[in-house]
Structure formats: structure tokens, C-alpha cells
Amino acid sequence: MEIYWYLTAPDGHQPWTASGSRQVNYAYFQQVARAVDHLGFTGALLATGAHDPWILGAALIPYTERMKFLIAIQPGLISPTLLAKMAVTFNQFSKGRVLLNVVSGDKNTLGAYGMHLDHDARYDLSDEFLQVLRPLLNEENVSFKGEHLDIENARLALSNGGYPPPPLWFGGSSEAAQEVAAKHIDTYLSWGETPPQAAEKIARVKARADKYHRQLRYGIRLYVIVRETDELA
Ligand SMILES: Cc1cc2nc3c(=O)[nH]c(=O)nc-3n(C[C@H](O)[C@H](O)[C@H](O)COP(=O)(O)O)c2cc1C
Known part of the structure; x- marks a missing residue:
């Protein structure tokens, strides 16, 4: 089993400050990242x-030696070619x-960024996005024409530097989400x-993945609520 921590605001009560909560700033993220690294979480x-997760992650590379960065990506907000370039740069x-x-x-949330596809169309786009992203991460050439994406002769100038290509994880519960995960996702x-x-x-996800002769790994995202007793928690 692998255990990952969480590197995202908001975090922690500080009733003695004016805002009542911890200031989640760069110095604090450095502390948390170093603790994750040192304590042996994956x-x-x-x-x-x-915070933007790419900038946050990149800013923490020099403070860590072994922890992995599981970075959220939203297919509707970025070109898969640009995203692949960012991921491979980060990987190197x-x-x-x-x-x-x-x-x-x-x-x-996405509407504020100018992305207005409805629920199932977002997953159609994610499906196309992953058909472009995966081969690019594997250092292959890609041309792709779908309903949402039209990519011509994409190939990264950079390699993963001898490291394995970044694995693809996924969060989403609906039928449409499960289908995309079954087709393309590792975890x-x-x-x-x-x-x-x-x-x-x-x-249910496993049954869908079986159809594509694929095997996935599974994870669960949990919040830890710590109090003196079970009743209080
Ligand atoms: C483990 C996990 C992590 C998620 N992280 C994010 C995130 O960082 N940003 C985001 O906008 N949505 C995140 N989501 C929400 C999904 O993008 C999606 O909106 C939500 O799961 C509802 O999708 P569904 O309608 O397919 O069930 C996450 C979901 C899960 C299960």
C-alpha cells in the first residue's frame, strides 16, 4: 500500500490569529513537503x-528528495501537448x-476559466485528451482529430530523462468518469x-476495465479527523 499526504490549502485551525486559520504560504508548504519526504510517505x-499545483510542485522540488508529486490536471483548461511538456520537464x-x-x-469552477462543456461532454474531452497525452508522455509522435481536439504532428523535444513516463491517476465517480478511467487510467x-x-x-470500474483487457490500481482519498475520542471525532 502507498500512502500520500495532501499539499493543498485550507489547513489547520489557529484560533489565536485574526483569520482563525493557519496561513498557508510558501514557507508552510516547504515544511509540509519536507515532513512528507522525511516521514516516508510515498x-x-x-x-x-x-495555489497552482504545477508552480507549487516545481517550487518544492529543491526541498525534497524522494516524495512524489501527484499533480491535478484539468483536461478542459490546457492543451495536452503543453501539459505533456510540463509533465516531462517536471519528471526530468x-x-x-x-x-x-x-x-x-x-x-x-470551470466556467470561470471559460470552459463551458456540460458533464458528459467534459468526459468526452478527457477521453480524447488522454489519447493524445499518453503517447506524448511515452515520447511518441501524435496526430489526432476528434470532436474537441485537433492535434497536428505533436512530439516533445524533451524525454523523460530515463525515468518512467508519469503515471495517470484519476478522480471521478459518474458512469462517464468510470468509462474514461477504465479505458485510459493507471490508478x-x-x-x-x-x-x-x-x-x-x-x-464497477474493474468490470468496465475488463472489457478493455486492462487492470487498474485503486486508491481512496480520506480526510483524517483527529479528536480525543471517537465520539468527538
Ligand atoms: C480523489 C479525487 C480528487 C479530486 N481532485 C479534484 C481536483 O483537484 N480538482 C477538481 O476540480 N476536481 C477534483 N475532483 C472532482 C472531480 O473532478 C469531479 O468533479 C467529481 O469527482 C465529480 O465527478 P463525477 O460527476 O464524474 O462523479 C476530485 C475527485 C476525486 C474523487
Whole structure:
């Protein structure tokens, strides 16, 4: 089993400060990243949030030696070729420590960035995006024409520097999400759900992946609520 921490605001109560919560700034992220690195967690998830996850991750490479950066990417907001270039650059500079968490996001958040596809169309776009991204990460040439993407003669000038290409992880629960994961993804992440609910969801994704003769790994994203007793928690 691999255990990842979380490198995203908001975090922590500080009732003695005016805002009532911890100031999540660069110095704090450095502390958390060093702790993750030192304590032996496999890595951390850098979700979309207040801070840009690529800039956050890149800024923390020099403070860490072994932790992996699981960086959230939203297919509707960036060209797959540009994204592949960023990922491979990060992979070289971090010595093989980048993983990508493909999230298709929600309409309200994405609308603010000028992306207005509805739910299932977002997953159609993610499906096309992954057909371009994966071969590029594998240092292959790609030309692709779909409903959403039209890519001509893409190839990265850079290699992964001898490290394995960044693995693709994924978060999303709907039928459309599960289908995209089954076709393209290495590791499927679920929200924190009860063990029976998680088992049922994993069985459904697995059945879909079987259709494509693919085997996925599975993960679950949990919040830890720490109090003196179970009742208080
Ligand atoms: C483990 C996990 C991590 C996620 N991280 C992000 C994220 O960083 N940014 C984001 O916009 N959505 C994130 N999502 C949300 C998904 O993009 C999606 O909006 C949500 O799962 C609902 O999708 P669905 O309608 O297919 O169930 C995450 C989901 C999961 C399960």
C-alpha cells in the first residue's frame, strides 16, 4: 500500500490569529513537503485549489528528495501537448517524481476559466485528451482529430530523462468518469466512502476495465479527523 499526504490549502485551525486559520504560504508548504519526504510517505496530492499545483510542485522540488508529486490536471483548461511538456520537464527535474491526477472538474469552477462543456461532454474531452497525452508522455509522435481536439504532428523535444513516463491517476465517480478511467487510467481514486460503497464502486470500474483487457490500481482519498475520542471525532 502507498500512502500520500495532501499539499493543498485550507489547513489547520489557529484560533489565536485574526483569520482563525493557519496561513498557508510558501514557507508552510516547504515544511509540509519536507515532513512528507522525511516521514516516508510515498508522496502528496496537489489538488486544484488556491495555489497552482504545477508552480507549487516545481517550487518544492529543491526541498525534497524522494516524495512524489501527484499533480491535478484539468483536461478542459490546457492543451495536452503543453501539459505533456510540463509533465516531462517536471519528471526530468524531479528525477521521476511526478504523477498526474486527471480530474474533469465541475461546471461552476470551470466556467470561470471559460470552459463551458456540460458533464458528459467534459468526459468526452478527457477521453480524447488522454489519447493524445499518453503517447506524448511515452515520447511518441501524435496526430489526432476528434470532436474537441485537433492535434497536428505533436512530439516533445524533451524525454523523460530515463525515468518512467508519469503515471495517470484519476478522480471521478459518474458512469462517464468510470468509462474514461477504465479505458485510459493507471490508478482510479475514489472519494472517502464506506467500505461496502467503495467495494461496489471498485467492482464497477474493474468490470468496465475488463472489457478493455486492462487492470487498474485503486486508491481512496480520506480526510483524517483527529479528536480525543471517537465520539468527538
Ligand atoms: C480523489 C479525487 C480528487 C479530486 N481532485 C479534484 C481536483 O483537484 N480538482 C477538481 O476540480 N476536481 C477534483 N475532483 C472532482 C472531480 O473532478 C469531479 O468533479 C467529481 O469527482 C465529480 O465527478 P463525477 O460527476 O464524474 O462523479 C476530485 C475527485 C476525486 C474523487
